[in-house]
Amino acid sequence: MDIKRTIDDIDHKILQILQEKSRIPNAEVARQVGMAPSAVLERIRKLEDRQIIQGYEVRLNPHPFNQGLMAFVLVTVQSASRADLATLLTQVTGVQDVHQVAGEDGYLLKLRVADNAELGRVLADEICSLAGVLQTKTNIVLNTIKETRKLDLNRYSS
Amino acid sequence: MDIKRTIDDIDHKILQILQEKSRIPNAEVARQVGMAPSAVLERIRKLEDRQIIQGYEVRLNPHPFNQGLMAFVLVTVQSASRADLATLLTQVTGVQDVHQVAGEDGYLLKLRVADNAELGRVLADEICSLAGVLQTKTNIVLNTIKETRKLDLNRYSS
DNA sequence: TCGAGGGAATGAATGATATTCTTTAACTAT
């Protein structure tokens, strides 16, 4: 048996509830799991301490903020490109995610901009002009069928 | 002047606070914006009603749930492929996002699995066997430099 | 088998918070 704490059924249920709506009173979570609020509070604290819970976010509608167009850009770079290129890419207009990809000497960006005109401008003026960038391949998202950060909690194993 | 409600500076500040940590007492938000809690509550309610706030999420560490490997898969399909293919793709093991992409007759998937072995199994057994799928191109994420759902609130315009 | 120790749940107490309602103020359009 491992000394390391595990995620038991109650933790599991708490995480499920928070995945549905994280901004919910602690007392309501306690009601749903059938325990005292103090016990639930302690469990949530521990999940935060153990970095199983990493934060709480709000999901906003991108349209009022003129970020209705989503695009993915695969940026291929010189193998000797500058070390801080990744950081520079995070600062490009509209960039939400920067992932370093294996086997490509490159980065995959997810970005949100207003429209195609702005996307073109960002690609030409901001990304392609960075030192070390060789080429970009862009996929414009027509329609998002699913977009979630939820994990499959049932995949837990101690 | 537009009758439609706008997002003013106070709404803006409230959204900023919630983007940092959505699970925060309303009274604390009120303190930070310098207003009565009742007024802040009313504003948040309205932002929810107007669908500017679409939900509140918890960000979990993927490792305890055996989803430490992230990959993007561009799925190319027959132009006459079945209409519900997108829905089927959302049900594939580990798939977090499904985006329909323009100009490709295809979908871009983001998925989280345990390791390369599982990724191979999912690609071979689940994705490629779907009717209409022609080919897949997979990018394995080595390292994520930035991953956020935060929007640039300053891009608001009425 | 027994008891010590650790970990976790409960329940009570209290101080803080959410929520509702009323009043007031500012702004709009007629």
Added chain:
DNA sequence: ATAGTTAAAGAATATCATTCATTCCCTCGA
């Protein structure tokens, strides 16, 4: 002006967060 609209403040009360002491249960070691 004046009625209508919108939002903020303030008060009141119901609910909640947080702490603490206590109890319970499990595990380990003698």
